Amino acid sequence: SAVISQKPSRDICQRGTSLTIQCQVDSQVTMMFWYRQQPGQSLTLIATANQGSEATYESGFVIDKFPISRPNLTFSTLTVSNMSPEDSSIYLCSVEGLGQTQYFGPGTRLLVL
Amino acid sequence: GENVEQHPSTLSVQEGDSAVIKCTYSDSASNYFPWYKQELGKRPQLIIDIRSNVGEKKDQRIAVTLNKTAKHFSLHITETQPEDSAVYFCAASKMAGTALIFGKGTTLSVSS
Numbered sequence: 001s002a003v004i005s006q007k008p009s010r011d012i013c014q015r016g017t018s019l020t021i022q023c024q025v026d027s028q029v030t031m032m033f034w035y036r037q038q039p040g041q042s043l044t045l046i047a048t049a050n051q052g053s054e055a056t057y058e059s060g061f062v063i064d065k066f067p068i069s070r071p072n073l074t075f076s077t078l079t080v081s082n083m084s085p086e087d088s089s090i091y092l093c094s095v096e097g098l099g100q101t102q103y104f105g106p107g108t109r110l111l112v113l
Numbered sequence: 114g115e116n117v118e119q120h121p122s123t124l125s126v127q128e129g130d131s132a133v134i135k136c137t138y139s140d141s142a143s144n145y146f147p148w149y150k151q152e153l154g155k156r157p158q159l160i161i162d163i164r165s166n167v168g169e170k171k172d173q174r175i176a177v178t179l180n181k182t183a184k185h186f187s188l189h190i191t192e193t194q195p196e197d198s199a200v201y202f203c204a205a206s207k208m209a210g211t212a213l214i215f216g217k218g219t220t221l222s223v224s225s
Binding site for chain 1: 145147155156157158159162164202206208209210212213214215216217218
């Protein structure tokens with residue numbers, strides 16, 4: 001399976017600011033996804049990061065709030081914009097390997113004060 | 114869209130007992146069903162998966178069964194050990210290139 005890293009691993013931010021989370025994979029992958037996991041909850045898909053085109057967002061998530069970049073097949077960023085305490089969550093990227101298997105990055109733990 | 118229901122939300126067993134977690138899905142086009150284990154503070158780890166052309170798959174102490182007609186699949190853990198304690202998530206997807214839709218998770222506690 002691919003080796004996936006995320007930066008930062010955790011952060012504490014003030015409301016109204018923005019944070020960009022990076023996801024790096026050690027091999028080229030076609031599909032990358034961003035999920036949010038609120039405390040004690042399951043994983044919710046934010047968007048599919050498409051290489052060379054705009055991300056595809058799930059219902060309830062919009063580009064202005066969660067802009068995503070995918071400049072190449074090994075890297076993606078997710079920005080959480082104009083943060084509020086409700087954005088406090090773990091943000092995880094995942095990549096699709098062979099046969100639809102998905103592997104997750106270690107996550108970014110965000111606390112918004 | 115796809116909806117995945119997972120039961121129970123919590124499960125407590127004695128070491129050595131078996132544990133069963135069940136999921137149902139709504140979209141008959143779903144064809145891939147993975148199970149993830151998430152320990153506290155860690156990322157979800159894929160532990161086993163099954164595809165729609167297979168009814169059962171086993172890997173040592175864990176097994177997954179799939180009933181396409183009823184649209185449900187189950188995770189079976191035999192001879193449970195304290196290190197099996199974690200949150201387990203089921204998920205479903207329709208085809209390669211599509212994201213996973215997750216169940217709400219089951220917190221498994223194995224006491225020695």
